[in-house]
Amino acid sequence: METKILKPNQLDQAAQALAQGQLVAFPTETVYGLGADATNVAACQKVYAAKGRPSDNPLIVHVSSPQMVWQYAQGPVAAAEQLMQKYWPGPLTIILPVRPGCLSTTVTGGLKTAAFRMPDNATTLALIDCLQKPLVGPSANTSGKPSPTMALHVKHDLNGRIAAIIDDGPTKVGLESTVLDLTVTPPTILRPGALTLQELEKVIGTVQSDHHQVQAGEIPKAPGMKYKHYAPQAQVIIVDHPQDFPAAVKWVQQQEMPFALLAEDEVLKVLDLTAAQATFSLGDSLTSASHLLFAGLRKFDLDPQIKYILAQGEPDQGLGSAYMNRLNKSAGNQHFNHLEAN
Ligand code: TXA
Ligand code: MG
Known part of the structure; x- marks a missing residue:
């Protein structure tokens, strides 16, 4: 059909x-x-x-x-x-x-x-x-x-x-x-x-x-x-604070695996994007990030080379609770600051 x-x-x-x-x-x-x-x-x-x-x-x-x-x-x-x-x-x-x-x-x-x-x-x-x-x-x-x-x-x-x-x-x-x-x-x-x-x-x-x-x-x-949900083939790692992105990028580069960045414009504009295999902008607000989250995860899923996705976290309140609920599922609750603590 x-x-x-x-x-x-x-x-x-x-x-x-x-x-x-x-x-x-x-x-x-x-x-x-x-x-x-x-x-x-x-x-x-x-x-x-x-x-x-x-x-x-x-x-x-x-x-x-x-x-x-x-x-x-x-x-x-x-x-x-x-x-x-x-x-x-x-x-x-x-x-x-x-x-x-x-x-x-x-x-x-x-x-x-x-x-x-x-x-x-x-x-x-x-x-x-x-x-x-x-x-x-x-x-x-x-x-x-x-x-x-x-x-x-x-x-x-x-x-x-x-x-x-x-x-x-x-x-x-x-x-x-x-x-x-x-x-x-x-x-x-x-x-x-x-x-x-x-x-x-x-x-x-x-x-x-x-x-x-x-x-x-x-x-x-x-x-x-x-049920497992929203999980792309790559491992999603949540970066909860925008200021932690440079350290997260450094960490993922040390893994020597292709990675992607999923973040708002404000974050992307201060990073060296050439290091990443792919980037996807979540726009300029929590509203646009919620609107675009699934499209970004799907885009990265089309590239089997990508092994890690560094994704921007949002404050866990209001619409942010819904956003973080989906993002946590896609990441299996993996956060960059937990990795650092280990
Ligand atoms: O925004 C949405 O809700 C979208 C659009 C298409 O309307 N629909 C949607 O449906 O997300 P679905 O099937 O993907 O998710 C429905 C959720 C599931 O977690 C299901 O287990 C729960 O609602 N659900 C449905 N009937 C239920 C019931 N009687 N008791 C408890 N949970 C229920
Ligand atoms: Mg569903």
Whole structure:
């Protein structure tokens, strides 16, 4: 099967393919999703096969309105509605108890809860309205690879395995949505994203965060958190303070292996870039770094010679928590200042 690249004005073709049980990658404000009709079990099964995703890792159900959620989920209605009114469409995924029998175990991974999100992308909202069904949508990457922030990334991973990709340009945020479990007290963030704990607390009061690295033998609250993620073939080493970059470069040169630099312009402009095999700019802010992180990791993955990636860390708060969560996973928590201490 040849994967078609569709423009946002070719929605009817995308809707038709989805209605026939085929897979179509769709744009969101966070990352591209791998879409299937959430009410079609066979289509949802194809999502796992195309991604190479373990079957116990449940899928997010993408809706075009809060009302659509209540066909499939039940309370806590008040807290959920308040959050949806304030932050939807947007980068917030809400876990709710499923109405018994309303979603297949293929979608829920056998859990009694499911994840719901209304993405902030006009094309995708129109697509869901056209289909009149919600879309399941894990990130449209091969399992273990960084999530796709451009249609090209989706094509690289899934060409020939899905019917079409709707290309709506690079995504705005670049990191996946905040996943909030509303079935527990207090509500708990299972995956940090662009929407911060503080913003959630403004609406529903105390929220806790539980996205520690899952240990061997532990049952994770979000099944996806136990899998290795975002890991390029090279070893990523996080440089937490910009002023440590010269020392980090010196250290990596002593290893006598080709390395790459992933940092903001301010950092890159004071380094001798000729020493590096490759460089990728994260722009000039935390926002641009979040937007570009996955694209940078993917770029370096195309060059098998690169053995180390020195990547800029960011302060672990607000959007920085989401950025550091992804970067720590890609680095297996390897930081330059830990190496130095050893
Ligand atoms: O920004 C996003 O959320 C993107 C775009 C496409 O919407 N989607 C995305 O989906 O990142 P995915 O499948 O890559 O990540 C969903 C995460 C996984 O860690 C999964 O385990 C967790 O949400 N999850 C889904 N349903 C859950 C449930 N019922 N309980 C706990 N965790 C759940
Ligand atoms: Mg994913």
